[in-house]
Amino acid sequence: MKELIEGAGKLGIKLNSRQVKQFELYYQELIEWNKKINLTAITDYSSVQVKHFLDSLTITLTLSEEEVEKPDFNIVDIGTGAGFPGVPLKILFPQPRLVLIEPTTKKTAFLHHIIRKLELENVEVLNSRAEEAANLPLYREQFVLVLSRAVALLPTLVELTLPFCRIGGRFIAQKKGEIDQETNRAKEAIVALGGKLNQTRKIELDEFNDARYLVIIDKIHPTPSKYPRRPGLPRRRPI
Secondary structure (H helix, E strand, C coil): CHHHHHHHHHCCCCCCHHHHHHHHHHHHHHHHHHCCCCCCCCCCHHHHHHHHHHHHHHHHHHCCHHHHCCCCCEEEEECCCCCCCHHHHHHHCCCCEEEEECCCHHHHHHHHHHHHHCCCCCEEEECCCHHHHCCCCCCCCCEEEEEEECCCCHHHHHHHHHHHEEEEEEEEEEEECCCHHHHHHCHHHHHHCCEEEEEEEECCCCCCCCCEEEEEEEECCCCCCCCCCCCCHHHHCCC
């Protein structure tokens, strides 16, 4: 885990021996399960460390230690797939409640497995589409930190994510490539869902050979009850 340890150090993170072992086990299980179900196209040992694990940990650039240690701090990861970025963050921060939402049943089977293997506590896996989960009282406007990575374009994504975010919380989208146009197209949806664009932060790490950003959106108003619209509509007809 040399690349991960060094990259995390540049983020101000010192991984302890237990965390390093957890990431090592995560990699082994990811590759083994990937032989049976499609979890990731990235399987090289070095690439997984950087493009999955380290990339997930870049979320910490937006967090303070004091915030994470608050009793009400919690996280929901929308469309988490094989657990990114939620599970790496849970390895780093064992205490906060984490909810992983993933619509693909085979992937949720892997998530249940890896949570047991890594001995992670206070983690819930929900096999559901975001459009449906967002209307459940247990999840609607309940989270301080809402995350999503490689799920959809931003105009669609804000409709799938901001309904989970409590007022005063924030949504962070992990994005790659040229994003100015995508961000501009999402402005109407951000306002409609009760959000406000805080900043777009570029990740400045030599480990990444492409442009990566954190799009940070604050939740300042309640999301109208009509959002999100029925499953599939946010993607087919973005606001």
